[in-house]
Amino acid sequence: MQLGMIGLGRMGANMVQRLLAAGHQCVVYDRDPAAVAALVERGASGAADIAELCAQLEAPRHVWIMVPASVVDSVIDVLEPQLAAGDAIIDGGNSNYRDDIAHAARLAPAGIHFIDCGTSGGVWGRERGYCLMVGGATEAVARLEPILADLAPGPGDIPRTAGREGPPRGAELGYLHCGPSGAGHFVKMVHNGIEYALMAAYAEGFNLLRHAGAGRAERATDAETAPLANPEHYQYDIDLAEVAELWRRGSVVSSWLLDLTANALAEDAELGNFSGRVSDSGEGRWTSIAAIETGTPTPLLTTALYERFNSQGEAEFANRILSAMRYQFGGHHEKSA
Amino acid sequence: MQLGMIGLGRMGANMVQRLLAAGHQCVVYDRDPAAVAALVERGASGAADIAELCAQLEAPRHVWIMVPASVVDSVIDVLEPQLAAGDAIIDGGNSNYRDDIAHAARLAPAGIHFIDCGTSGGVWGRERGYCLMVGGATEAVARLEPILADLAPGPGDIPRTAGREGPPRGAELGYLHCGPSGAGHFVKMVHNGIEYALMAAYAEGFNLLRHAGAGRAERATDAETAPLANPEHYQYDIDLAEVAELWRRGSVVSSWLLDLTANALAEDAELGNFSGRVSDSGEGRWTSIAAIETGTPTPLLTTALYERFNSQGEAEFANRILSAMRYQFGGHHEKSA
């Protein structure tokens, strides 16, 4: 099947390569001509701009957008006049599902389909396949299935869920039509919300293991230092890389994120290349907003988000207020680090 | 190798079967003679009491205790006089690592080794193998390796961590000597703390997906009901079982706990057999206490624990105070459910 791809960053370029390998025809465009050239070398058709990309596609056209959420709007502005009724735009990036609803409504009068596709898999997706969460009109999604099926991991060799029988079907293929416009990105959004909390759960746990020798540190005896009643309970040196490796085998907490943690710790158990400023990229925020608006308690998901804000330095003024209060009521001076 | 096993519940009985299948000789005891008989039928030697169990073992004896944390003490009381210098007791249950430190100290004068072994794997362990986290003196743990190696899953066919080369070693075998007395249960404790938070992350996320149609509900227009500005953003019917199945393939959140969630939802997407009263069993609590005592922030781990307390009804009085305050300052009456 033929597909246009706009945006050849980490994700877009890998997806094109996976599609080319599966025998699809890809017409590609990126602001950066070098990114286009790299894929042309691997068998894609290059386009110098969006108009040229559209011109190379046969109707009904399918144009996949893989760009930062904040520039989707401007890409659609350029794209819309180049398309005709029956064509379809797929937003495979990390857009807010609310924007999908708006985009679908905007393109409907022109008869242009809008499909939202949440894409998980990161830099490993080219090899492992991408987990695809799709929203939009049923017939438009159906037409796209050849592409979806080849981007997805397929049934693979993972053990089958109890009770599932017969040939693999539905979600077992690695992609899912989740509902009308926005449903795909909604599910992807919640996926990322969960991801933040899973990551934080491991991070907190390993950090606690790292503190298992806290009883050996000297402690000041003053009103600013909490005493430790039983220092003999905290005398361990836990090998974090070995623990991560261990838990991959037969434990209840085994997961792909743990596999990655084991990778990282095996490379450098001190993680010295990282300072601990953790970015967040939109979907974690939208997940918590959706939770709040629907009245759903998600304390872990939101706390994981806030801890990232904290890592970015955004709690600093709050902490200064706390120190100021302590000084006001107790004459407490801050301890130096 | 020869092993005595005391406590033939869900875990103990399965472990004995796994060891028998691997060719080890097991002498078993449980308060319930039927549990003993069932294993004798499968090749174990039965004992009518702990003394008889010890009498059947050749020195140096290895006795594995697999009982609730709260009865370990009383089992050791009975066991100690039956053992001699050079023998070893292994506590494979869910004991507090602090108790291990005390038990090891208590048994040391008699020359009896005490090994703590955190065991993960649940009802699946017999087949998948158990992930074993071990603490104690090096030579005692070394002597136990034949047992540990066969209880553990071994390297299996999971992809190897980047950078690991040569024959599988250390944690890749599925068991790990984590440090001196208590280190095994310490690592297992943190494992369970992480487990609680991972579980809660999925539970919150799926619960949010279930609320994706919240915009369709009628809302009262009164001061007690938060308005929903954009009900059109919450009009979805997400198929939770399909989403769980999907995420197992190529997504960032794939994990064994997700596999189990997919199992449960495939069986009954409403989970009608459950009311939502979630137990907690000690290790989650000890994890948070260790975090507090060592000054390690673990907000997700602890929140997951508190949400379980909440599910047990323990927030009720706090909530009544909130309603009482609202009535005091605003004349607000509680809404009925």
Add this chain to the structure above:
Amino acid sequence: MQLGMIGLGRMGANMVQRLLAAGHQCVVYDRDPAAVAALVERGASGAADIAELCAQLEAPRHVWIMVPASVVDSVIDVLEPQLAAGDAIIDGGNSNYRDDIAHAARLAPAGIHFIDCGTSGGVWGRERGYCLMVGGATEAVARLEPILADLAPGPGDIPRTAGREGPPRGAELGYLHCGPSGAGHFVKMVHNGIEYALMAAYAEGFNLLRHAGAGRAERATDAETAPLANPEHYQYDIDLAEVAELWRRGSVVSSWLLDLTANALAEDAELGNFSGRVSDSGEGRWTSIAAIETGTPTPLLTTALYERFNSQGEAEFANRILSAMRYQFGGHHEKSA
């Protein structure tokens, strides 16, 4: 000064009475004629509808709206055609500050001022005065000052903040022009976000005091019940009403919310009139959304909100997932309550 008041519920009616007592002239309207009649009896002018209310006011008119946030829009729809350039609408309810920005923009072409006024004080405000957080154009706010000053508590007899000298000024008068449109409700929104967390802090603390005798309860000895290592540490019967009363005097946690808690507990230490279903009313939600959008970590404020959702039963499905997972991996059955 003359003021029109639309909405004579708990808040609106009390504010009118406070203004009448201060010598202002009030023209009042409510859907419920009885509410109008009650205030006419106390000296207000009644109006049968909004048009009549506007007709009774002299230009430049000031019309204060005190209705649920969800009906402000429809009131403005009716009100706008009755007003002229130079008139002002004040939204004194619990509106989202974003709506203020929209309302001000909508009314600007007609030369109608829009002032947002966050109002704190609850049923006690008539007597204590209302704390007023105001947003809007400077000259419009200035014109309203006679009303604001009399609704507000004024400097009162509370101890003056260190460093403040001379005649009371600015916020010391009990009202504050916080900034342009929306600033008043923005500050009120954060005020309520803080309020939720303060309330929850006391509720959690008193709930913990109520659990101080937990060591006396019998505990099951099974894998579903966390053991309590030292029951002798939890043998207290704390008199909550007395503690609340005590903390009002000289403690660091004294506050108006504590005063109210003492009231409630003095009346009935069991709080038997309440079941613990705690409503939330919009501003708590918007506070957390603003925190998320601005990248500000507010874990306590948001957790307090989620605990209210939880009290409304919205965590139930999440808890069922947890129980289902526990059953899947460990064969654990739920305990009955």
Add this chain to the structure above:
Amino acid sequence: MQLGMIGLGRMGANMVQRLLAAGHQCVVYDRDPAAVAALVERGASGAADIAELCAQLEAPRHVWIMVPASVVDSVIDVLEPQLAAGDAIIDGGNSNYRDDIAHAARLAPAGIHFIDCGTSGGVWGRERGYCLMVGGATEAVARLEPILADLAPGPGDIPRTAGREGPPRGAELGYLHCGPSGAGHFVKMVHNGIEYALMAAYAEGFNLLRHAGAGRAERATDAETAPLANPEHYQYDIDLAEVAELWRRGSVVSSWLLDLTANALAEDAELGNFSGRVSDSGEGRWTSIAAIETGTPTPLLTTALYERFNSQGEAEFANRILSAMRYQFGGHHEKSA
């Protein structure tokens, strides 16, 4: 009445002055002779060591200890041999209530009473009076009442709780016998737990107000930066000092901690003297541990504690793990600050 005081730091010295002013006779000792001398100048009797202090007291002796929790034990070691049956030791510091239980048990055979007294009031207590939470045997506490009554604020001029009539009694006097040994420090512990959360609630709220202009900042357009959909909603400059002052008057969030915040912000709205490293001093930790052990959900109290740990830098390794995971699955590099 006569009282010995050991420990003349911030708290002890002020309490002695308050007692001297009320006509009590105080015998004082501190490791620092200058601290003793300063109080001798104000009318106290000085002692060169603990033995001398005891020798100056008439039986039955009352010795109040006001030292860091971690040195109480060693003071009692020295004190016990100097005392006789019928004497009483009062621990007025921030001890763990569990230690009180142990101390009382240790001193009981010698007939020495042990009274635990949680003391709130900080540097303001000398003037405002101290809020006293007392545990111990009824007759011993009764004997101490003259001292307790004069340290406490007394009924003062705060409005009386609804329903309380007749002469002030019980907690209205500003001190409370909360129960047997440890009950006083238990209540004080929970008091401090609440205090942490109240402080954090204000700190988070003011920090959010400080972020109210976040829409004016330039934002990068990349996958590492969460987009802000409506920057026009965050264009405010809120005067934090004025808001703190405002909320002191008639708002639901007025409190003594808010008064102190207003003081601090009036002095320097930037709080430039503070860096935001917030100490914690034991009771916050014990509160959360008690919550965990009794199965009481206290998510705000514990989160407030964890945020302090975070401010002390203890989340750093957890954050590095998060960054490492993000790099592993998405090739994301950390952004610089």
